[in-house]
Amino acid sequence: MNAKTPNNVREVRFDEFSSSGSLIKAAEQAHKRNYKDFLIVDVDSHHYESESYGEIFKFIESPVIRRQALESASRGGRSSMLGGSVGYQDIGGRITRHWLRKHEKTEGPQHRDITTTLRWMDAMGVDYACLFPTPMLFLGTHPQVEIEVAMARAYNRWLCDTVLEHEPRIISMLYLPFNDPEATYQMVKDFGHRKGVKGFMVTAPRYKPVHDNAYMKTYRLLEEMGLPISFHAAYNWNDQSLQLTNRFIAVHALGFMWFNMVHMTNWVVNGIPERFPKLKVMWIESGLTWAYSLMQRLDHSYKMRTSDCPSLKRKPSEYMREMYFSSQPMELPDDPSILEATFKMINAETQLVWSSDYPHWDFDLPGVIYDLPFLNEQSKRNILGGNAAKLFNLDPKPVKNIPPVGSFK
Amino acid sequence: MEIFVAKKSDFKASDRRIVQSERGEIGVFHHEGAFYAYSNTCLHSGGPACEGLLMPKVVDIIAEDRTYKGQEFDESETHFVCPWHGWEYDIKTGQSIGDRRQFLRKYEVVERGDDVFVIA
Numbered sequence: 001m002n003a004k005t006p007n008n009v010r011e012v013r014f015d016e017f018s019s020s021g022s023l024i025k026a027a028e029q030a031h032k033r034n035y036k037d038f039l040i041v042d043v044d045s046h047h048y049e050s051e052s053y054g055e056i057f058k059f060i061e062s063p064v065i066r067r068q069a070l071e072s073a074s075r076g077g078r079s080s081m082l083g084g085s086v087g088y089q090d091i092g093g094r095i096t097r098h099w100l101r102k103h104e105k106t107e108g109p110q111h112r113d114i115t116t117t118l119r120w121m122d123a124m125g126v127d128y129a130c131l132f133p134t135p136m137l138f139l140g141t142h143p144q145v146e147i148e149v150a151m152a153r154a155y156n157r158w159l160c161d162t163v164l165e166h167e168p169r170i171i172s173m174l175y176l177p178f179n180d181p182e183a184t185y186q187m188v189k190d191f192g193h194r195k196g197v198k199g200f201m202v203t204a205p206r207y208k209p210v211h212d213n214a215y216m217k218t219y220r221l222l223e224e225m226g227l228p229i230s231f232h233a234a235y236n237w238n239d240q241s242l243q244l245t246n247r248f249i250a251v252h253a254l255g256f257m258w259f260n261m262v263h264m265t266n267w268v269v270n271g272i273p274e275r276f277p278k279l280k281v282m283w284i285e286s287g288l289t290w291a292y293s294l295m296q297r298l299d300h301s302y303k304m305r306t307s308d309c310p311s312l313k314r315k316p317s318e319y320m321r322e323m324y325f326s327s328q329p330m331e332l333p334d335d336p337s338i339l340e341a342t343f344k345m346i347n348a349e350t351q352l353v354w355s356s357d358y359p360h361w362d363f364d365l366p367g368v369i370y371d372l373p374f375l376n377e378q379s380k381r382n383i384l385g386g387n388a389a390k391l392f393n394l395d396p397k398p399v400k401n402i403p404p405v406g407s408f409k
Numbered sequence: 410m411e412i413f414v415a416k417k418s419d420f421k422a423s424d425r426r427i428v429q430s431e432r433g434e435i436g437v438f439h440h441e442g443a444f445y446a447y448s449n450t451c452l453h454s455g456g457p458a459c460e461g462l463l464m465p466k467v468v469d470i471i472a473e474d475r476t477y478k479g480q481e482f483d484e485s486e487t488h489f490v491c492p493w494h495g496w497e498y499d500i501k502t503g504q505s506i507g508d509r510r511q512f513l514r515k516y517e518v519v520e521r522g523d524d525v526f527v528i529a
Contacts, residue, residue, distance in 0.1 A: 008412065008428060008429045008430075009413070009414060009415065009426050009427070009428050009429075010426065010427050011424075011425075011426060011427075012425055012426075012427060012459075012460045022457075022492070024457075025450065025455050025456060025457055026455075028455075029455055091495045092464075093462065094461060094462055094464065094490045094492070094495045094497075095492065095493075095494070095495055096461055096462065096492040097492065361494065361495065362494060363493075363494070364454075365454055365455075367454065367455070368454070
C-alpha cells in the first residue's frame, strides 16, 4: 500500500449521520454471508413515532383529545399529555446514533421513516421488517385509558396510511389498546384487513391479566382471521418490585422478562391455548433464557398441581413450544452448548424468529443466528426468515438491495 | 507495511483517524501525547469499535464503612466506546472492559519527523 494516500485515511465525524454509513460493517457481513441468496425477516424493529407526533396527533378522532395533544406538543419542556418513561437507553450518549440521527438527510416525497428504515434494512440484508413504535411501548401504563385508545387508533391509522400503504417491505403488528377490551376488539375489526398488517401487538408492561374473559372475543376474532397476537416486552420502573432496582441495566434485564413471564404463565395455566388452538402467539424482546427456565418451572409444578389448571391436556412446556419467540436480545453464553440446549427446548428450527430491535441500543444483526456453530444452513434460513414468512404469509423471494461496500468511505 | 496516517501537526490531541489496511480498518488515537492503534472491528458484533466516544472510566464511590456514596469519572483511565452497542475498551491496552480476557488487535504506531505511520 502506498504511503500518504489520502483515500486510505478518514476522520470520524460527529456532525453527520446516515443509517447506511453507520452500518457499513453490517453490509460487509451481509455480503460475506451471501444474505442476498435468501429471505431475512426482522419481526421486531422500531422507529421513533414521537418524531412524527405532529402528524399522528391529527389522526386522533376525539376533537377534545386531539386539541390537548397538539397543544401539549407545541410547548416542549413541560409535562405532556402522553408522559414519558424514566430511563437512559443510550448509556449516557455512548450509543451515538441516538443523538446523531438528527443529522440524517433524506430526500424525495416518501416519508422520512420509510427512507431511513429501508436504509438500515438493506445494510443488514433484511427483506421485510415488522415496524413498531418506541415511546408507545410504555403507553399501557398511562393512567387514562381513553388516552391509550385515542393514541392507538391515531397511530395505527397514521402508520397504515403513511407508511404501510406506500412501502411493501415494511409491515407491522398493530398496537392494541389492551386496557380497553372493547376498543381492543374494535381495533382488530377496523384494521385487521389493512395492507401490511400482519397481526396485533400488546405491550407487556400493564396490569390487566391476559386471561380476563373480556379478551376472549378478541382472541377468537384473531384466530378466525389467521392473525397472530404478540406481546412486546418493555420495563416499567414504576412497578413496585422493579422500583427495588437502582440501575438501568437491572430494570432492563429484569423488566423485559418479567411482564412476559407473567403473561405467559397466565396464558398457559388458564388454558388459553386449549380454547384457541389455532391462535398464533409470539413473545417479543425477552431473549430466550426466560422461556427455557419458565418451561422447566411450570412443568415441575404442573405435575403436582394439575388441579390448578384443569384445562391443560399437556404439560405447560408443550404449549409454549408451539408459540413463537423473537430472538433479540439473544444471549450468547461463553459455552455454546447452553444456547444449543435453549434452541432445542423452544423448537427453534420452527418457532424462533430473528429480530434486530434496531435502532435501539441492544440491537442484533442476522449474524447472531447465521454464525452459530450448531445450526445447519437450512435451520439458519428458517430462523432468519423462513419461519416468519410462513407466519406472516410473505413471498419467500428476497427483495433486499445490500449496498456495495468496496469503496472506502 | 507502513501506512501514513497524518501529519502530527494536523492530528490534534483527543483526535483520531481511521486507516484502511490490507488487514482491515485500523483506528489510530492521539491521546495524552501518545498514539494508539487498534482494529476497528468490535469483538462483540463487528461494529466500528474505534468510531465512538472517548469516555473516562466510571467508578462507584465506596466509603471506608463500605457504604455507597455515588459515582464519578476516573480521568486516569480513558475508554473508547463502540457506538453500535457500547462495548468499552481501554485506550492504552485495547482490553475489553466488559470481558477482560479479550483484547482488540493492537498495531504499532511510529512517528518520523512530523509524520505518523501505523504498521500493519
